[in-house]
Amino acid sequence: MKESPIRPFVAISLCILFGFAFAFIVTAILNGMITGFDRSIIDAVQGLEAPWLTTIMHTFSFIGSTKVVMLLIIAVTALLLWKFHVRSQAYFFFFAMIGTGILNQTLKFIFKRARPEFHRLAEVGGYSFPSGHTMMGFSLYALFAYLLWRHIKSTAGRVALVLFAIFMFGMIAVSRIYLGVHYPSDILGGMVASAFWLLFTILLFDQFQKRKKRGLVQD
Template sequence: MKRLTKRFLELLALLSAEAVLIGMTFLLCLLVFGYMVQEVFVYKDTGLDNALFSYAASHRSEGMTHFMRVISFFASADYLLVAPPLLVMVFAWFHSLRWYALKILMIAFTSTMLNQLLKSLFERPRPITAMLKESSLSFPSGHAMIGVSFYGLLIYIVWREVHNPFWKWLWISLLALLLLLIGYSRVYLNVHYATDVLAGYAMGILWLLLAIYLMKKLEKFYRQKYMAEKLEELES
């Protein structure tokens, strides 16, 4: 047992702080999603959902409702059918950012497909008090899940590419705040339960981390293949 523990600690020491943080985040999101599934579909506990609905109702007003509708739009299907393709075209214009264009396209598409698959699997109806007419199912929230995948990728790009600390943290903070408001807007408008939103956040982050990892592997393979072909051309 001591030898096994020692080997585990040695392996952990080889990992970077970033790799450990990513691994812990992945595991935490997996646990959160599993816990939400258990609470909703096994124990059928509505305590958290009712508490958040009551909190939202306590400060509901015409102005706040309008604001929440606007916030909700920034993760709607209409918006996400336009914003990612526009960003893809912008990033594709710059040679150094073309892989980000591919990541945006692939992650936006796959997260949407995965969300629809999960909704059809769990088949949870929307709250009957919904303030917007939306026909799709409720669990997990598409706005939360696809929004995290899209804006989370933008946060990742800002983290990697923006070197000025002020602008880097300003953009990261604004994007993170927008994500939180999008999730809350869905509860405020009664189109999702709080558990839908938390499950959407968890699965969105899970899929984003996995997709970035797989895309980095693909990028590395492609670059190695490209360099090998160029080397062969020079030698011939």
């Protein structure tokens, strides 16, 4: 397997940056500093409400649901194991995705933020911060782009890959605001927490790959 495109120093620096960003978002939520930001974004997004758009948003919200994401995790892990025979990538992908879910539930339990009471177009239970759809969607499509990047040689192919990942994650995240089940700060917090976790797991994965290479162990 080729070397990761993310340098250790860059990954560590970004981990620290995302850690501070998450702490800032939490502080802003607890102090009520972000209320105006949340409400203005919600008003702007929900102001676009239309029957056809609601259908689209429900669809993307479903794509980011636990059931669909779990099916994708199983499918991608199986493909990496038995189709492409890259065990280390399969284990890395599975560990990173399951870890994202565990981290999300842990953070929800710690902060116990209630969901918005504004205009609702969907009914869900549980706590609001950070957004589970956002965290799982960010991890899923970021990992998808990360694992495929090194296998795509053309610039056009890499651009298409990144745009696809951004589009899928962005639509899932916006759908949760549109449907009235998350604050924008839930989305930001979820994205930052997921980015921190992914960079941490990538660092561990890269160290494992380097040790395996020194030991001349086959994948």
